[in-house]
Amino acid sequence: xxxxxxxxxxxxxxxxxxxxxxxxxxxxxxxxxxxxxxxxxxxxxxxxxxxxxxxxxxxxxxxxxxxxxxxxxxxxxxxxxxxxxxxxxxxxxxxxxxxxxxxxxxxxxxxx
Amino acid sequence: xxxxxxxxxxxxxxxxxxxxxxxxxxxxxxxxxxxxxxxxxxxxxxxxxxxxxxxxxxxxxxxxxxxxxxxxxxxxxxxxxxxxxxxxxxxxxxxxxxxxxxxxxxxxxxxxx
Numbered sequence: 615x616x617x618x619x620x621x622x623x624x625x626x627x628x629x630x631x632x633x634x635x636x637x638x639x640x641x642x643x644x645x646x647x648x649x650x651x652x653x654x655x656x657x658x659x660x661x662x663x664x665x666x667x668x669x670x671x672x673x674x675x676x677x678x679x680x681x682x683x684x685x686x687x688x689x690x691x692x693x694x695x696x697x698x699x700x701x702x703x704x705x706x707x708x709x710x711x712x713x714x715x716x717x718x719x720x721x722x723x724x725x726x
Numbered sequence: 727x728x729x730x731x732x733x734x735x736x737x738x739x740x741x742x743x744x745x746x747x748x749x750x751x752x753x754x755x756x757x758x759x760x761x762x763x764x765x766x767x768x769x770x771x772x773x774x775x776x777x778x779x780x781x782x783x784x785x786x787x788x789x790x791x792x793x794x795x796x797x798x799x800x801x802x803x804x805x806x807x808x809x810x811x812x813x814x815x816x817x818x819x820x821x822x823x824x825x826x827x828x829x830x831x832x833x834x835x836x837x838x839x
Contacts, residue, residue, distance in 0.1 A: 618768075645826060656816060657769070657830040664825070702768050706826060713782045714759070714828065716768035 616641050616707045618717040626723045630692050635720045637686040637703035645706040646686050647714070648677050650699045657702065660688075693724045728752070730819050730831035738837045739807050747802040747834045751819030757781075758800040759828060760792055761816040769816055775800055776822055804836075812838045 617640040627633050637646070645664055649657040661670045663679035663686060670677050674697065676689045686703055704716040731750045739745050751758050757776045761769035771784040775794035789805045798819075804811055814835050818828035 647828070649830075656832045657818075659827055659829060662825045662827050704768075713771050713774065713784070715771065716761075719768050 616643070616705060616713075616715045618703060618705050618715050620701075620703055620717040620720050622720060623718060624721050624723075626725060627690075627693050629694055629724055629726050632692065633690050635688040635690070635701055635703075635722075637688070637717055639684050639686075639703075639705045639715075641684075641707070643681075643684075643705040643707055646679050647704040647706070648675075648686070648688055649702045649704065649716075651702065651719070652699050660701075690722075695724045695726060698722055698724045730817055730829055732815075732817050732831040732834050734834060735832065736835045736837075738839060740839050741807055741809060743807050743838075744803065744805050745807060745836060747804075747815050747817075747836070748799065749802070749817030749819075749831060750799045751817075752829055755819035755821055755829075756798050757820045757822040757826075758794055758798065759818045759820075760800070760802045761818065762786070763814040763816055763833075765813070772802070807838045809838050812836060 619638045648660040661677040666681040668679045674691045679686045700719045700721045702719045704714050707713050733748045759774040760772040763769040773792045774782040778794045792802045794800045814833045816833045817831045820828045
């Protein structure tokens with residue numbers, strides 16, 4: 615059974631600082647996703663990573679994928695308050711059906 | 727273009743009742759997935775439908791069922807509601823292509839009393 619772990623689960627950081635969220639998964643997977651969720655809202659797609667060594671950047675967020683280590687990172691550069699949200703990684707287990715397994719989420723709070 | 731839409735937005739039911747949740751995918755998307763998100767947790771996969779066929783089912787009891795219509799919209803049905811079914815129910819649509827990027831609807835907040 616595919617398991618997805620994230621750490622840390624809770625992160626409080628000051629504006630202007632850098633930090634990294636880690637996502638580990640237990641079995642081989644085709645795709646890895648990062649989503650953002652604001653309180654009481656739905657999920658917003660941030661990145662889709664397909665291959666080993668893939669790196670994608672959008673604004674202050676950069677995601678990378680190491681399929682051999684089964685590890686993805688979401689790096690936050692010079693955090694701003696607007697980045698406060700819960701970030702989920704999810705892994706696509708394409709076996710006999712498409713099943714996307716989500717991690718528990720990392721609740722990020724950026725403090726002025 | 728319209729995104730994924732879901733109805734109703736909020737719903738309050740009592741234990742033992744039945745509920746139907748509806749989802750309309752993004753135009754051109756033939757795959758619809760349903761997720762249950764309990765407060766403070768990540769979404770849990772319930773079903774995936776593609777071309778009107780069930781392609782995947784998560785670890786949910788038979789009280790949960792779904793279907794997809796010819797226009798690719800979908801319904802999630804839950805029978806004999808339990809207090810533990812209270813959650814945000816999310817629908818996501820995708821093209822099921824190489825990226826399989828899922829776009830989520832706003833969700834239906836179900837409260838079971």
